[in-house]
Amino acid sequence: MSDPSNKPVTEVEDIKARSAHLRGTLAESLADPVTGSIAPDDTQISKFHGIYQQDDRETRVERTKQKLEPDYSFMIRARVPAGICTPAQWLALQQIAADHSNGELRLTTRQAVQLHGVLKGDLRTTMRRINDALLDTFAACGDVNRNVGCTPLAENAEVHRRASRWAARISEHLTPRTRAYHEIWLAGSPLPGNEPEHEPIYGATYLPRKFKIALAIPPLNDVDVFAQDLGFIAVERFGKLIGFNVAVGGGMGMSHGEPATYPRLADVIGFCSPAASVAVAEAVVKIQRDFGDRTDRKHARLKYTIDDRGLDWFVDELGRRGVHLRAAVPVDFEQTGDRFGWSEDSDGLWHATLYVPGGRVVDNEKTRLQTGLSAIARILKGEFRITPNQNLIISRIEDTQKEEIQRLITEHGLDLWRDAAPVRRNALACVALPTCGLAMAEAERYLPQFIGKVEELLARHGLSEQDLLVRITGCPNGCARPYLADVGLVGKAPGRYNLMLGGGAVGARLNQGYRENLSEERIVDELDRLLADFVGNRDSGEPFSDYLHRAGILESQPHG
């Protein structure tokens, strides 16, 4: 544990402090014609605006020889609170992607949308067009509260409507106030009026680190509420949303070989009314603002603040800030995966949950998601909802449109969920190579192949219908929340992964490191052996992860 008192704050803290409320030298960087990149300091500031500088890692060496700088481009993340967007917004995003990015929208594990491969010269136009579509990218990244997630589909439409509205309110309330975003991207010049800016919630240096909030509506824990800095679990009585259980201190990210970093499940600390959720969120954010470790970015998330000072301290601190929670209400979760296909809600509206492999909205031999979804968007009277599993729901379809939409789904091959085995359609992988600068191994591009191997294994052991949750990330940051999977592969080096086993209990149990630095062959061997063991010795109906714990193959953990 580090001692924040006598260590200097990180460089990023200085950059934020110097940035004049998130302006930095972004305007100058955009105007610099000699490079497709922005100034190093600005790469920190741009994140707050939803923009990551990336470069094509595959051509780095080649381009150095060509005396060309790395192939810089930008990833833009549009914020979509609760994952809900209108058909018009969807169409606009698809068009913007076609015009200014690599052409593919990418649905994220936090229900947002990413564009990859936007060139510096196109940034401003892209940002303006996103704004014209009544979306923004502000605070989609950076040391602030991120896109607020919410279970995108509930049988009780009223509960979903209310929960998602609270998600949007919290998101709105925690959005930074600086005019920098407007100035740099929309106006293109400083705005008139020079009254000093004030960030009532964040202050001039914002948070020590990113901050994440999501709302889960049981029995679904698709948002992985225990992986959030702050989780709200909807509590329903007599068909109404009566409040939320509050969970704090979750997080996935860790670093290889640094035991002081670790994934952590959020602790449920009480219950609040729906209307109090905004105040709770603000108080939690402010505690993190005041006590989070600004001297070490690897130790700056709320989970470490809580572990360093204790959960009791945290609850007391909330109390000191006027937030008093009631006792949590018991709730049950049943699954983390999406419910694919058609379902009807209490309003009598229909929802079609589509399986979107890798979250990529593409046209290829198997499916024409791009064409099909724009065709649907042009007629849909309902809305689109992005799931925390990178999938898409065509939502609130009226009876009168159901048939036509079904026809469009079939016509464009959007019904991939039908043929995909559970293990495939529930699996999750992060972006990783080639765009993610932190990736150590493949993830999204590798997932289909690995799932193929797992399918073979399952078939061989007569387990084809087994609902095994497989998640792969290209590094230990955990963007696809791999530490909650039955089988987690965490990238270590090209073609090498740490094999994590034993999670998968509706997102309430972390898995454990089983073997390190394995090749695919070794992973398949290990799984083969374990599955054989499992088939021979399981109790009836016993899940694979539970068996691993019971059989002592993994040590049992307090959580779970």
Place this chain on the structure above:
Amino acid sequence: MPLGKLESGVSAARPNINPVIQQDALADLDSAVADFERDQLLWASGYLAGLAVARATSPAQRPVAPAEAPAPASSTEPAAPWTVLYATETGNSRFVAQELAEAMSAAGQTAKLVDARDYRPATLKQERQLLLVVATHGLGDPPEGTEAFFEYLLGSRAPRLPQLSFAVLALGDSSYEDFCEAGRQVDARLAELGAVRLLPRVECDLDFESDADAWTKRVVEQARARDGVHIAPVHTLRAAPTAPSYSRRHPFQAELLTNQKLTGRGSSKDVRHVELSLEDSGLSYQPGDSLGVVANNPAPLVEQFLEYLGESPSADVSIGQEALTLGEALRSRLELTNATRSFVQAHARNSASADLAALADDPRALAKYLKSNQIIDILRQYPAALSAQQLVASLSKLTPRLYSIASSLDANPDEAHLTVAVVSYTRDGYAHFGAASNFLAAGPSTVPVYVEPNDHFRLPQDSAAPIIMVGPGTGIAPFRAFVEQRRHQAAVGKSWLFFGDRTRRNDFLYQLEWQRYLKEGALTRLDVAFSRDQAEKVYVQHRLRERGAQVYAWLMDGAHVYVCGDAEHMAGDVHQALLDIVAEHSGRSADHAVSLLSDLKTQGRYQRDVY
């Protein structure tokens, strides 16, 4: 004869005919030679020239001879000196002129070699015997830097030159509409001014060497004839400049050190950075010079020719007296891409095509056609059952290609770097190749090269003088050499580069180096224009205009301006931009701008190397 009279002497009926001769005398002469064949006419012209010289040497006939004019040729006195004047841009004319000067010296003549750019036109009056080798550039324009000479000669200030005997060799390229225009103008104007033509003008196409050799021989013969039987002692007024040890005829086999693609994966172009070793060659160069590359034709192109003929590479052919195989001839001897007028004529005969023959006689149409049709296209469009020898006989000699040297020798001892845009495209379903660029891109182990100096594209003597460099595309090459040189010298002069290409992402030639030089201060400013990075097309001239005020301030501050690259559009557009900038920011007239830029040219502060 006063100028006014000269002009009034021009008859309306025959405006192009030498006005020193009376109308009826001329008619007599015409009828006397009416039946002459071409060869006989040529002979007669020499004969008449001889007569003229003989008469000019009798004292009574020499009223205008200057006091210091050499004594008449006689068996006891040294022969009158010759001046060999060349107007070159890419060095061919200098090459020919050098060889001529050497041949004259070897023949016992006194020959002085002068670059038209260094020539004081006023000395024309003192010249007695002038041999001119004149290239045409731009669109029928004189070579860069020789404008002053041409303006004087063609303008109204030019004096009568009856004392002068001359001969013109014109270099050009028949794929341009105004073939050998500059040479034609000089030739006509000298005659118009009363000078005596020793030999009819000879016009050389791209494969100028054999025609130039023949002309050189005849000039030497003429010179001897003018001396009568006397063989002058072998002495020269001024030793002809020592020819470089390696030349286009004897290129150095430079080892290829690097052949690196500069354009990124997404580029529509293939531009190479080529590094060659000059070790042990004794060759040296300065920033601004070019390297001549004597390439072999790329194998796939040779293949296309063999296929067309349906012949095997081992078929026997001959070029002149020399017997060799067809494969060898196509690979290393013959020009296979750039067609000349004489090829078009030959192929018109071979294919019995009246259309093609007509095309050859229409310079404008021919120029347009040849711009986008290579020899192989012509062969395919006008099919003919050719024998290998027929084809070989119709083709001209393979010409070397020039590439601006992209490195400083001081910064890279024993090396020369080039920036080569690979010419390759598909037309009518066939792959097309540029000969030299593909030869280089294929990565041969050695490259036959020679240095082509360009004294008129040089960094300022004063290393503190600011420089503005405009070099889009491969025009960037010499500026890499400039900046390397100045960096090596730790020069304090400011430098400003304008670069342009299609996209920043994939076509920014030497991007990392410029970024580093900017950071280090070796380059003061860099402005870029990427034409395809936004909806509207942006080129270097737009950037110049945007920065007009500063460009003008730099000029006023003594900046030297350099322009390199595309001659067809860029050089003109940049010139216009500079004119407009000067007019606007000086607050004076367009005429002022014209004269300021032409002054800069004269002072060597505005230099161009465009191709």
